[in-house]
Amino acid sequence: MGTSDTGRLNAPGLDASLTDWLYSNATRLDTGTDLKGDVVPRMASAGLFRIGVPAALGGSGGDTIDAIASIAAVAERSLTAAFVLWGHRSLIEYLLHSPNAALRERLLPALLVGTLAGASGLSNAMKFLCGIESLQIEAAPESDSAGIWRLNGKMAWVTNLRPERFVVAAAVSYRDGRPSAILAIPNDAPGLTRSADLDLIALRGSNTAALRLENVPADADWLIHPDAQAFVPAVRPAILGLQCGLSIGLARRSLAEARRAAETPRSILGQQVEMCASELATACALLSCGIADGSLRVLPNRLFELRIRMASLVADAVNLELEASGGRGYLRDAELGFDRRWRESALIPIVTPSVVQLKSQLAEQARSAQRNAPDA
Ligand SMILES: Cc1cc2nc3c(=O)[nH]c(=O)nc-3n(C[C@H](O)[C@H](O)[C@H](O)COP(=O)(O)OP(=O)(O)OC[C@H]3O[C@@H](n4cnc5c(N)ncnc54)[C@H](O)[C@@H]3O)c2cc1C
Incomplete structure (x- = not known):
């Protein structure tokens, strides 16, 4: 695994005005509906829908890994916006893999500029x-x-x-x-x-x-x-990969907050924070390598294990943030954003394919492999 692969999912620079807007409005996006009309236009203006779309089709080039990195970057600031980006970008991904070129040509231009929302x-x-x-x-x-x-x-x-x-x-x-x-x-x-x-x-x-x-x-x-039956397994690595972008961004942000809060009195947490960050980096590297070399399409179980692993790292990271922030995290007026991340993190295990579903599938496959083993 080369360092170029491990680095591909590092947070890319986001457009400064989008970053400011997300930082200022993440809580409103999470708790209210008054800004919901602005999310798609703001992300479109920042060029996020063109990432990973070939230039010949109106995109800015790159590949799915760049799109995952952009979702992670948004998820560090607001999971609401990142999940909207996931839905929109998934629809674009389906069109990129569709044999129906006329449909792609009809829908893609409006999706790229955000006048049409993709779900x-x-x-x-x-x-x-x-x-x-x-x-x-x-x-x-x-x-x-x-x-x-x-x-x-x-x-x-x-x-x-x-x-x-x-x-x-x-x-x-x-x-x-x-x-x-x-x-x-x-x-x-x-x-x-x-x-x-x-x-x-x-x-x-x-x-x-x-x-x-x-x-x-x-x-x-x-x-x-x-x-x-042919299409879903073919797009699954991209779709689950884009979903993993949600986990990567949220976990990174919680770990950054935990690191900041754990600097002095709760230094006992420092080692756990670094261990969680290092496991996240390993999972990111496995994801980007597996998408780049196609192995996650041929070996979907590895993809499922990564999705489960990342969901569990989010739970660990948010919990470390809580432990490191202590009571301040529990005060609304401290405005740490911890309460939002705690709520946001509840989406990660339940979005399909849910962690329960994937664990059940892996367990069933293990049972059936055991049954079929030659000396069973
Ligand atoms: C905020 C939000 C936004 C969403 N947006 C979208 C979206 O844009 N597009 C979309 O398609 N979906 C979306 N969903 C739906 C989501 O992906 C899930 O499908 C949804 O949460 C409902 O499914 P469930 O698994 O909870 O339901 P249930 O079927 O009630 O399942 C409960 C749990 O048991 C597991 N389970 C159920 N049956 C089995 C079984 N036979 N074997 C093993 N495990 C099983 C499930 O995976 C789940 O973990 C969204 C959900 C939320 C909460």
């Missing part, structure tokens, strides 16, 4: 492919128009549903036995209803809501991929 509703698809739940949107052919399908169903949780304009990726099942597919659905599709924002305990400025679909028309023009 990823693929939790259901990921759980479906692991046998945890059935697909929640069904496509039925329209009887009198060939090639038109009507979609019915729901999506319980989707982030970055900007009421102004959004497009969401969703998995749908067909009644006629063809493989389940991944579709893009625009906010103005007839029959699509967005709920009010969900009443979240944190990340309230993230435009997170539910969607209901009643006879929503769809055709091949909106197909991101005709086979979810």
Whole structure:
């Protein structure tokens, strides 16, 4: 593992005005909804949606690892903004991997400048492919128009549903036995209803809501991929990698705060803080190497283990920040931001694929390998 790989996920410089805005408004983004309309335009102005997108397609070049690094950099300041970036950037990633070039050409320009918000509703698809739940949107052919399908169903949780304009990726099942597919659905599709924002305990400025679909028309023009079973595993390293960006940024920030607070009286914590930071650096290196050489696609268990490891490092880091800050961290007027990070960190283990889901999958695979071992 070269140092260039370990360094790829180091925090890149963020646009100064975005950094200031995030520092000043992280708590408002977490606890209220009044700034939710500004998140996407601010990140678009800072060029964040172009990172890791080829220049030929309007991006600023680089690759998925650069996009992960940008999510980590934002997550150091605000997990709400970073999670919005995750949803938006995931949708862009799906389009980059889509065989439907016309759809990519139609949607990408507006996504890159932030006039269209991108949302990823693929939790259901990921759980479906692991046998945890059935697909929640069904496509039925329209009887009198060939090639038109009507979609019915729901999506319980989707982030970055900007009421102004959004497009969401969703998995749908067909009644006629063809493989389940991944579709893009625009906010103005007839029959699509967005709920009010969900009443979240944190990340309230993230435009997170539910969607209901009643006879929503769809055709091949909106197909991101005709086979979810082929598509999801192919994009999984990028999507989980982008998710790991959330953990990396949040853990780094908590460790930095813990380091600062632990400088003198609580110096006993210093060693634990450095150990946690060093384990995080190792996990970052494994992630960037595994994405760069493709091994995390071929060996998904390693990716799952990394996602579990990073979630656990976030919990350790936030706890170290608490221990190092002591009672000051518990006072609102101390304005340390600890209470926000504590709430933000609750998202990390539950976002799909959740830590429970991944641990269950790994345990099941270990049991089945044991059963199939020659001397079992
Ligand atoms: C703030 C927020 C924003 C979100 N935004 C998005 C988004 O933009 N897009 C999106 O697609 N999703 C989004 N989600 C949804 C998220 O990814 C989860 O799907 C969601 O939290 C609900 O699933 P659950 O796993 O809690 O549900 P449950 O199905 O109730 O599961 C509870 C727990 O048990 C595990 N589990 C359930 N069944 C099994 C099983 N058979 N085997 C092993 N483990 C099992 C689950 O993984 C989970 O850990 C968001 C969630 C939150 C909280």
